[in-house]
Amino acid sequence: MNISPARLASFEILNRIEVEKAFSSALLPLYEEKLSEKDRGLCHELTLGTLRNQILIDKIIEQYISKKLDREVKISLRMGIYQIRFLDRIPAYSAINESVNLVQKAKKTSAKGLVNAVLRKISQKNVDLNFVDKVEEISIQTSHPRWLIEKWIADFGVEETAKLAKANNETPSLDYRLTAKSINNFENQSLFELAKKGEIYFQDKGSQLVAETIDLQPNEKFLDVCCAPASKLSMIATQNQNQNFFGGDFNFKRLKIAQNSCKKQGLKNVQLVQYDAEKALPFQENCFDKILVDAPCSGTGTIRHNPEIRYFLEQNDFAELSCKQLKILSNASKLLKKGGSLIYSTCSLETEENEQVIASFLEENNDFEIISPKINQKFLLKENFARTFPQRDEMDGFFIAVLKKV
Numbered sequence: 001m002n003i004s005p006a007r008l009a010s011f012e013i014l015n016r017i018e019v020e021k022a023f024s025s026a027l028l029p030l031y032e033e034k035l036s037e038k039d040r041g042l043c044h045e046l047t048l049g050t051l052r053n054q055i056l057i058d059k060i061i062e063q064y065i066s067k068k069l070d071r072e073v074k075i076s077l078r079m080g081i082y083q084i085r086f087l088d089r090i091p092a093y094s095a096i097n098e099s100v101n102l103v104q105k106a107k108k109t110s111a112k113g114l115v116n117a118v119l120r121k122i123s124q125k126n127v128d129l130n131f132v133d134k135v136e137e138i139s140i141q142t143s144h145p146r147w148l149i150e151k152w153i154a155d156f157g158v159e160e161t162a163k164l165a166k167a168n169n170e171t172p173s174l175d176y177r178l179t180a181k182s183i184n185n186f187e188n189q190s191l192f193e194l195a196k197k198g199e200i201y202f203q204d205k206g207s208q209l210v211a212e213t214i215d216l217q218p219n220e221k222f223l224d225v226c227c228a229p230a231s232k233l234s235m236i237a238t239q240n241q242n243q244n245f246f247g248g249d250f251n252f253k254r255l256k257i258a259q260n261s262c263k264k265q266g267l268k269n270v271q272l273v274q275y276d277a278e279k280a281l282p283f284q285e286n287c288f289d290k291i292l293v294d295a296p297c298s299g300t301g302t303i304r305h306n307p308e309i310r311y312f313l314e315q316n317d318f319a320e321l322s323c324k325q326l327k328i329l330s331n332a333s334k335l336l337k338k339g340g341s342l343i344y345s346t347c348s349l350e351t352e353e354n355e356q357v358i359a360s361f362l363e364e365n366n367d368f369e370i371i372s373p374k375i376n377q378k379f380l381l382k383e384n385f386a387r388t389f390p391q392r393d394e395m396d397g398f399f400i401a402v403l404k405k406v
């Protein structure tokens with residue numbers, strides 16, 4: 001039975017994403033480090049491409065099969081269709097044979113004939129899809145759940161939502177920044193080699209923008225309340241290597257990653273602590289000049305990097321998240337000195353997690369006022385918040401609010 005290592009890895013990753021609700025960005029590096037460079041590229045493409053087109057692919061499958069399919073059969077069909085419909089360098093027979101072999105490897109032998117027949121038909125004829133309305137068309141063509149498209153249309157309008165959903169399926173640029181270890185001579189080294197050595201750090205431009213707005217002055221005391229894996233904290237610490245920095249997080253595993261990352265980047269000025277920021281924080285009140293609350297959120301601004309987020313989310317998640325965000329923000333605010341700034345950011349596009357959290361916070365805390373973040377004018381909203389959008393700014397979608405304690 002012939003299955004390429006790239007397809008087998010991708011098949012296992014896609015199954016784990018569905019069963020464990022795991023993230024592709026966490027699984028891909030684990031599998032890819034064991035693959036050759038060529039297989040790594042194919043595994044990456046197959047996994048992310050299949051995820052980015054999942055609803056569209058399932059709609060194509062529905063034209064041929066009406067019964068419920070076992071997960072492994074469905075995933076091997078999805079992978080086969082992605083290769084046939086979206087990749088032009090893979091011969092159809094190879095996509096079909098390998099999908100059939102994946103089904104056999106998963107011990108779903110009775111489905112081999114079905115997978116073979118459906119993929120053959122799809123390779124011979126284009127399927128015409130019909131849509132009941134514009135919302136369904138955007139939802140299926142861009143593979144986003146209908147409820148999410150409806151929600152975005154209510155917030156951003158039809159045209160902008162169509163652009164956003166399309167941009168979410170594009171491969172983002174590989175953004176990176178220098179580290180404390182960076183040397184100036186990068187010649188003849190690949191970005192991956194440099195990242196492995198800690199001389200550069202891969203970080204989306206949107207995330208870098210949040211860190212840039214912190215604008216720390218000499219001797220100002222700074223805390224990053226939800227810091228792991230320390231992308232923003234390590235960037236701020238790199239720019240201010242004579243100062244000490246504090247960061248904390250709930251998740252021990254993520255804190256370990258943050259610690260290793262700071263070390264790899266050559267930073268000695270970052271102290272990390274584990275806590276639950278929904279409860280009282282282990283610092284004195286009124287002791288920090290600047291505090292970043294980069295809150296846990298739905299991540300709808302990062303779908304380009306994490307395509308599976310759209311399938312994990314449910315409509316009522318936002319209310320739960322906004323309660324958590326408000327609690328963390330309120331707790332953090334107590335640690336801030338008078339005159340200090342509380343920076344609230346998320347990588348969510350949803351008003352419930354952004355504007356509404358700030359409005360609720362200000363209702364309970366009249367000693368805070370909104371001030372404008374130090375950021376390029378083009379990102380500023382009229383309420384003095386800042387927002388970035390994947391379809392407009394070619395970076396992840398972030399929200400930033402700066403609250404001054406008066």
Ligand SMILES: C[S@@+](CC[C@H](N)C(=O)[O-])C[C@H]1O[C@@H](n2cnc3c(N)ncnc32)[C@H](O)[C@@H]1O
Nearest residue numbers: 226227228229230231232250251276277294296
């Ligand atoms: C958006 S991520 C932070 C990303 C980080 N600031 C960076 O730039 O690398 C949100 C973080 O909040 C943490 N978190 C979730 N609930 C928390 C809680 N109750 N207390 C503290 N941290 C929490 C998560 O573990 C996660 O690491």
